Amino acid sequence: MSAPSPSRVQAYRASILHFRADPAFDTDSHAWHEDGLLIVEDGRVQAAGDYAQLRHTLAADVPVHDCRGKLIVPGFIDTHVHYPQTDIIASPAPGLLPWLETYTFPAERKFADPGHAREVARFFLDELLRCGTTTAMVYCTVHPESVDAFFAESEARKLRMVAGKIMMDRNCPEFLRDTAEGGARDSEELIRKWHKRGRQLYALTPRFAPTSTEAQLQLTGELARRYPDTFLQTHVAENTDEVAWVKSLFPASRSYLDVYDHYGMLRPRAMFAHCIWLDDHDRARLHETRAAASICPTSNLFLGSGLFDFARADAARVPLALATDVGGGTSFSMLQTMNEVYKVARMGGTYLPALRMFYLATLGNARSMQLEGTIGNFAPGTEADFVVLDPQATPLLKRRTSRANELEELLFALALLGDDRTVAATYSAGRRVHLRAGSEHAEFAS
Ligand code: GUN
Numbered sequence: 001m002s003a004p005s006p007s008r009v010q011a012y013r014a015s016i017l018h019f020r021a022d023p024a025f026d027t028d029s030h031a032w033h034e035d036g037l038l039i040v041e042d043g044r045v046q047a048a049g050d051y052a053q054l055r056h057t058l059a060a061d062v063p064v065h066d067c068r069g070k071l072i073v074p075g076f077i078d079t080h081v082h083y084p085q086t087d088i089i090a091s092p093a094p095g096l097l098p099w100l101e102t103y104t105f106p107a108e109r110k111f112a113d114p115g116h117a118r119e120v121a122r123f124f125l126d127e128l129l130r131c132g133t134t135t136a137m138v139y140c141t142v143h144p145e146s147v148d149a150f151f152a153e154s155e156a157r158k159l160r161m162v163a164g165k166i167m168m169d170r171n172c173p174e175f176l177r178d179t180a181e182g183g184a185r186d187s188e189e190l191i192r193k194w195h196k197r198g199r200q201l202y203a204l205t206p207r208f209a210p211t212s213t214e215a216q217l218q219l220t221g222e223l224a225r226r227y228p229d230t231f232l233q234t235h236v237a238e239n240t241d242e243v244a245w246v247k248s249l250f251p252a253s254r255s256y257l258d259v260y261d262h263y264g265m266l267r268p269r270a271m272f273a274h275c276i277w278l279d280d281h282d283r284a285r286l287h288e289t290r291a292a293a294s295i296c297p298t299s300n301l302f303l304g305s306g307l308f309d310f311a312r313a314d315a316a317r318v319p320l321a322l323a324t325d326v327g328g329g330t331s332f333s334m335l336q337t338m339n340e341v342y343k344v345a346r347m348g349g350t351y352l353p354a355l356r357m358f359y360l361a362t363l364g365n366a367r368s369m370q371l372e373g374t375i376g377n378f379a380p381g382t383e384a385d386f387v388v389l390d391p392q393a394t395p396l397l398k399r400r401t402s403r404a405n406e407l408e409e410l411l412f413a414l415a416l417l418g419d420d421r422t423v424a425a426t427y428s429a430g431r432r433v434h435l436r437a438g439s440e441h442a443e444f445a446s
């Protein structure tokens, strides 16, 4: 349920955390205001800082929402998620390829029906907002109607979303197949219709190399050059069976990533999901081209795909992003995604501080999409997308966070124990778009 449009200036008093750099590479990475104030004007951040310093700047009639005891962070960003797979989350299968055949393709078939697409888009966006996710990079299906339905619902809520029509013209059921020319034509029409309309942004979306002919990849690369500020999203090197399949389909390519490189698809605003079975040459190409690797831990563990190698990725300075990959992923919550990525990193010998996980889910993801300055932190002028987290949301969280001795311990408990219950409220462009059930009478709900 949304609140009515707020008056021009609103202020929120809470603990405030946001980032200016990656804590792995910069000692001055974040701003932490234990008793902080976030001031929002016309849907944008006007200031974020210490309450004691900023309260004097407020006019007497500006409402100050008292959220003391809560933590305000920028809205979470999910850099890889499939809205048409909402209904098949947690469907059992022995690996990626059987999972696609058994569950995914039949579920995606239903999106030829705009009514079904709209109903799922509504549920999906409600779920994102319940989890504190205010921006996502979203796969629709091969049907242009599925994109219209998604953007129409996102636009009605004034959310900043990135989405695109899947292109696939081979190795998939007939009922989900487009053609190289038809897929490119539909994509171009959708770019003209939706890209930069309000807060909506378009992503070229070839599903993955095995389901596109060379002609389709060629046309995708041409569109990527013709519309350089669109996004591009696909999957790469997720699973060893898939990697072997790509090798047999593209024998001339040096590697799986090289297939995309050959067609000019590595560029800023390109998002490559999984990136598990890469080599150092691939990693160097991601760094050079500023294309990003989207890490999907709950999906990779669920489908048994493999463990993302943080040490090698960081050594090559690969632009990193974090994502749920629902329905291969098993949770919409970026907090639960942090919980799992922490363990994936541990298995590979890397220690991921909670501070870095919160960075990745906010500014890191914004940077990986070249959206810093628009979303991802509380720099003045950025869009006021933010989340109010409740460290006392459950009895266990309350008990653990009451014993937290420093910021890192508090964030770590939120990441490891938190989920949708931890999100007391979510705001998009200064408007409240989610209020946790049971919080209606909280002071900040007014
Ligand atoms: N590779 C190709 N399509 C998909 C998909 O829908 N989900 C995942 N996880 N991997 C894919």
Ligand code: ZN
Pocket (backbone or CB within 6 Å): 080, 081, 082, 235, 273, 325, 328
């Ligand atoms: Zn995916």
